Amino acid sequence: MEMHLQRLIPEFILLAMALAFLVVGFFIPKAASNGSRKTFGIVGILTALVSGASLFLPGTGTALFGMFIQDNVSVFFKGLFLIVLMFVLFTTIKYERELSQWKAEFYALLLFATVGFMFIASSSDFVSFYVALEFVAVTQYVLVAFRKETSDGVESGLKYLITGALSSGFLLYGISFIYGATGATGFTEVAAVVEAGSASNAFLLIGIGLVVIGITFKISALPFHVWAPDVYQGAPTPVAAFLAAGSKAAGFVILMRILFTALGSVKTEWMIFVAVISGATLIFGNLAAMPQKDIKRLIAYGGIGSAGYLLMAVASASSLGAGAVMFYLVVYSLSILAAFVSIVIVYNNEKSYLISAYTGLSQRSPLLAATLFISLLSMAGIPPLGGFIAKFYLIAAAVQSGLLVLAVIGVVMAIVAMYYYLLVIKSMYLRYPVNNEPIHIDGATRVVLYILNISIIFLGMYPGPLTDWVMDIATVLF
């Protein structure tokens, strides 16, 4: 129980660069800002690489007097967040024409939010967890409302803020009950009290319920899912990708830490509760996705459905489930990023997010159409893509823990998901485009799209090394 600041080196690197962005951005004259945008993005990507490399330095253990824990799970998730950050920064470079009033803050806030995610992944105490979560929330409120001169931007920002603040209230109320029941805030101390059976049961149950409901905001599950479609539609597209991939992963790592590590010994009490949320989320997300006409809203509802699948594995309360969650989050993040890079490129040409803008895309740009084909089918869970193996493990975890009804709902909803993703694919491949003008893609974008596509296919064909690794590190949580 000491400071051990060397274990925070990856966070400090990002934090220092984010602060430097703020300072440097202040001195860049308006005339030069066009040229400097790309530089900021590239420097950000390089910083993320350096920070990722430094993840291997510090070794495992606690820091900040037990508030911060560096174990294999947190290293895994920090790596995932940094990968997401790199691709989101790349998307921002492509998107920046839309940020008419460009400011260095946008890049700085993305870096700050990633630092917050990394602290969430490492928190081992309700206090540090809550502070890290609010740090992320405050940066993301600003990011979502960043296009403040557009009417969609401010509306989505306000909706995100109100749902977010309400969910933080629930979360904190839950934390207060868990603290009242156990008299402790550290996850291991809470676990010890709960295991000894000396915790007040009623307070503990109310606390667990409120904390889980509070975290559903981060993972966009019922009952705090309402922000997702509006925010994805109104926020800058890179931010939507960042929320979809990063926020979901951060929510699940902390949900697993709280439920498995701190409250693992009372799992019979919360399994059914999480299973009910999971079933409701699965049904709602997938059915509501069907009539959508805007591709970002479609992905948002698809994302709500994915949260249902992931909660299914959390409800199974086994290390198979925890490993499945980690594997799914990797595949899901890659698919989301591939889809959003393509969406940005199509938007730059068509100025539209409607699915009708994708009509005949395969004849205008085979690569973009193929990327959307692979990423959407991966999210739908079709072999041989990564998403199939991921869903397979999630459902297997639910079956192993005896949640058969939930597994059946999951399989049925996978078919529904196929329907609405295939509608997009149908209009891309089986329809003729309104204008035949080919879409130009530059070299860097091509490389990024190839990397994402190949990794999604690779994880589907040869998942062995990654699944072995995540199943191995998942045991840390128990």
Place this chain on the structure above:
Amino acid sequence: MVTLTHYLILSFLLFSIGVAGVLIRRNIIIMLMSMELIFNSVNISLAAFSYYLHSLSGTIIVIFNITIAAAEVAIGLAILVAVYRRRKTVYVDELNKLRY
């Protein structure tokens, strides 16, 4: 004699009023005020637990929470000003442009 239960009931009542305010009221400023009520009701519950459990961590969360709630409401008011400039309204009913 004021017991822990009294404080918890007070905190629960304030929390419920706050949640009802966010869900029912349509004026964004009143919604932000209700959020402050939620955060402060939780502070009461945390402080009460902290006092009756003879443990300091609850009080520390309260202090963190006061700071965080202030930061959150600052961002909230900033976004509200942006909304008002753009849409000339402070009622959530009229913010219904984002739909399919």
